[in-house]
Amino acid sequence: MNEQLKYQIALSMLPGIGGVLARNLVAYVGNVEEIFTASIQTLQKIPGIGEYNARRIKNAGVLQKAEQEIEFIQKNNIKASFYTDQDFPRRLKACIDAPVLIYTKGNVKLDEQRVISIVGTRNATDYGKAVVDELLKAFAERNYEILVVSGLAYGIDISAHRSALKYNISTVGVVAHGLDRLYPALHKETASKMMEQGGMVSDFPSDTKIDPQNFVKRNRIIAGLADATIVVESAEKGGALITAEIASSYNRDVFAFPGRAGDSYSKGCNQLIKNSGASLIEGIDDLEFFMGWEKTKKQEAVQSSLFIELKPDEQKIVDLLKEQGELFIDQIAAEVELPVSRISTIMINLEFKNVLTALPGKMYKLR
Secondary structure, three states, X not given: OOHHHHHXXXXXXXXXXXXXXXXXXXXXXXXXXXXXXXXXXXXXOOOOOHHHXXXXXXXXXXXXXXXXXXXXXXXXXOEEEEOOOOOOOXXXXXXXXXXXXXXXXXXXXXXXXXXXXXXXXOOOOHHHHHHHHHHHHHHHHHOOOEEEEEOOXXXXXXXXXXXXXXXXXXXXXXXXXXXXOOOOHHHHHHHHHHOOOEEEEEOOOOOOOOOHHHHHHHHHHHHHOOOEEEXXXXXXXXXXXXXXXXXXXXXXXXXXXXXXXXOHHHHHHHHHHHOXXXXXXXXXXXXXXXXXXXXXXXXXXXXXXXXXXXXXXXXXXXXXXXXXXXXXXXXXXXXXXXXXXXXXXXXXXXXXXXXXXXXXXXXXXXX
């Protein structure tokens, strides 16, 4: 039994303790195991915990459930990644309310060079399905190293997954339940095909019931895994608009395809565009323009800093980006242990020196 993993899973199962409070607990106590061995008096002093949550932690009985979960994931070839692990997706880690632990199944590479989420109505029209298919066909023609994320739901979601498979593009489905089941069951065949060309992601343990509120909760992962969220069709209200709003709160780009005036499932997209909640796109050329993507088949590393004199802090950042690729500014600040305000100044200087490029959402990469 992996003792460390047991405590990590148990932390993710604590009732009433979300990602923010869970990370606070780890930060104040020192390590995950001590959360469960600390006294109520110690726990209740941690900001945001208090006596009520402290007693819930001590009485939750989640350690036994965590042991059962480890048996389940080992039996079913499922991987659990904690937020401090090297393989925890870097884009999701940058989100303030990210889960502390996620489960993945399949051939999942969540830190692909480019990641987009495609969301929309469950009542997709032929127009919406065609838009998705044409966009993913264009990705394939560009030969981008890209991951397509969606929610395996009816309509636009499943169209995105199926078109990705059709054009040999990696795709993952973020589900609102444990990986012991699939909803809707009708998409089992597609989900099975995705195991070799992507897979499934969830922050819910096995035996989690199908609950409407969980679908809203999982939308933060769909938004958090991606550089940009693309809304294809949506009514005036719906999960796709919630995902778009979450993505905006993460300072990620949001795009929407316009629809015909008066069409029920175009009203949400048109409203997003009118209210500046999303940028209007009509195809891959618009997306490339907004995202600053180069129209090349493969991105070659250009070590433009070799003959430029860099200060020590600048060199640290350059070395970090060489090692890890594109990073958000807060990730850079955390890695080099400098305040974001200082990092911002350094990044501007490096841009002037033509060493790096600023991407949407305060992300940077080397030229």
